[in-house]
Amino acid sequence: MRILIIHGPNLNLLGKREADVYGTKTLDEINKLLKQLAKKLKVELDIRQSNHEGEIVDLIQNSKKYAALVINPAAYTHTSIAIRDAIAAVEIPTVEVHLSNIHKREEFRHKSLIAPVSHGQISGFGYESYLLGLRAAVSIAENIVEN
Numbered sequence: 001m002r003i004l005i006i007h008g009p010n011l012n013l014l015g016k017r018e019a020d021v022y023g024t025k026t027l028d029e030i031n032k033l034l035k036q037l038a039k040k041l042k043v044e045l046d047i048r049q050s051n052h053e054g055e056i057v058d059l060i061q062n063s064k065k066y067a068a069l070v071i072n073p074a075a076y077t078h079t080s081i082a083i084r085d086a087i088a089a090v091e092i093p094t095v096e097v098h099l100s101n102i103h104k105r106e107e108f109r110h111k112s113l114i115a116p117v118s119h120g121q122i123s124g125f126g127y128e129s130y131l132l133g134l135r136a137a138v139s140i141a142e143n144i145v146e147n
Contacts, residue, residue: 007049008074060086068137097133098123
């Protein structure tokens with residue numbers, strides 16, 4: 001089973017940017033934890049990060065070879081109809097993740113355009129949101145295969 005992980009804009013700055021909101025782990029550290037968990041779950045990961053909306057759309061459009069998608073669209077969560085439409089178009093199990101609890105932050109962050117086309121959303125658990133998201137994505141993909 002192969003899972004695609006997409007990190008959205010500014011996540012390459014983790015560990016340097018607003019540690020009180022996003023934690024102190026760097027993106028490389030989070031990716032290392034994801035790879036360790038993937039090994040335990042016996043799945044392969046393809047991990048990508050982009051600050052560019054169109055590149056994220058391209059990644060999603062080319063994701064049919066994956067059993068599931070875990071995405072942190074970051075700021076695009078609240079603004080990108082293009083990313084939302086790409087997820088809806090490919091119809092692969094998608095889990096939206098966020099490091100911070102977007103519902104406890106500024107009001108403009110409360111609405112996700114991605115959530116309605118995702119199987120679920122995990123937010124507020126710091127780097128653990130990614131690990132929970134990966135576990136959820138694998139579980140959803142396995143259930144689809146079984147049914």
